[in-house]
Amino acid sequence: MPAGPVATHDWKRYVDAAPPGAIAEFGCFDGGSARILATLGRPVFAFDTFDGIPAADFRAGEDAENPPGKFRPSAPPWRLFEQHPNVYPVVGRYAETLPTLAGLRFAFVYIDCDLYESYRQVLEYAVPRLDGDVFMCDDYGCTGAKRAVDEWLRQHPEWTFDGRSVFTRRPLVLCSKCKATLTPAEAAVAPPQPPASNHRA
Numbered sequence: 664m665p666a667g668p669v670a671t672h673d674w675k676r677y678v679d680a681a682p683p684g685a686i687a688e689f690g691c692f693d694g695g696s697a698r699i700l701a702t703l704g705r706p707v708f709a710f711d712t713f714d715g716i717p718a719a720d721f722r723a724g725e726d727a728e729n730p731p732g733k734f735r736p737s738a739p740p741w742r743l744f745e746q747h748p749n750v751y752p753v754v755g756r757y758a759e760t761l762p763t764l765a766g767l768r769f770a771f772v773y774i775d776c777d778l779y780e781s782y783r784q785v786l787e788y789a790v791p792r793l794d795g796d797v798f799m800c801d802d803y804g805c806t807g808a809k810r811a812v813d814e815w816l817r818q819h820p821e822w823t824f825d826g827r828s829v830f831t832r833r834p835l836v837l838c839s840k841c842k843a844t845l846t847p848a849e850a851a852v853a854p855p856q857p858p859a860s861n862h863r864a
């Protein structure tokens with residue numbers, strides 16, 4: 664969870680640059696960030712237990728700073744988003760909800776779900792459903808989340824990580840449809856610069 668102000672201008676920049684489609688947020692707590700994302704003019708799928716950190720996905724040790732029950736919201740989802748009809752809460756543990764939603768696609772993904780196991784599940788689910796070239800993770804400073812991201816990155820070298828919170832697809836993959844026309848040297852040069860972000864890692 665951001666310690667300081669959320670860099671909403673970064674979200675707007677990435678969302679405005681993304682292809683048409685929905686935003687997905689994984690980890691919503693009291694709906695603050697989802698309500699901000701909802702102002703960007705797209706449907707927002709808001710994935711959370713809406714009952715706090717789930718015990719079944721918590722690992723003592725690496726997830727210790729985010730114990731079960733933390734982030735229990737102050738109101739039910741319908742009330743959190745009653746002024747934002749474009750927010751669609753997906754209520755439940757990811758292990759239970761994600762397998763039921765195979766058909767969704769997203770233009771931009773924001774992940775803020777803290778735990779190793781939650782990150783592992785969300786990355787596996789969300790990135791293959793991402794039509795845009797950028798997703799953002801909040802929790803690289805959490806031990807478990809960092810491990811999940813690092814493991815995922817090792818398995819997906821086509822993605823680059825800007826060292827903070829922003830992930831951008833490597834040019835080779837950006838150009839995958841015309842890869843055959845590029846020499847390896849051409850494909851390797853001039854990687855797109857990740858947009859500067861002041862979003863906390």
Ligand SMILES: C[S@@+](CC[C@H](N)C(=O)[O-])C[C@H]1O[C@@H](n2cnc3c(N)ncnc32)[C@H](O)[C@@H]1O
Nearest residue numbers: 664690692696711712715734756757775776781
């Ligand atoms: C740090 S809070 C999100 C804060 C929110 N993005 C904000 O900025 O206001 C993390 C959220 O992740 C959710 N979460 C973590 N693991 C989950 C899981 N496996 N399934 C569903 N929700 C999960 C918790 O319920 C919690 O609300």
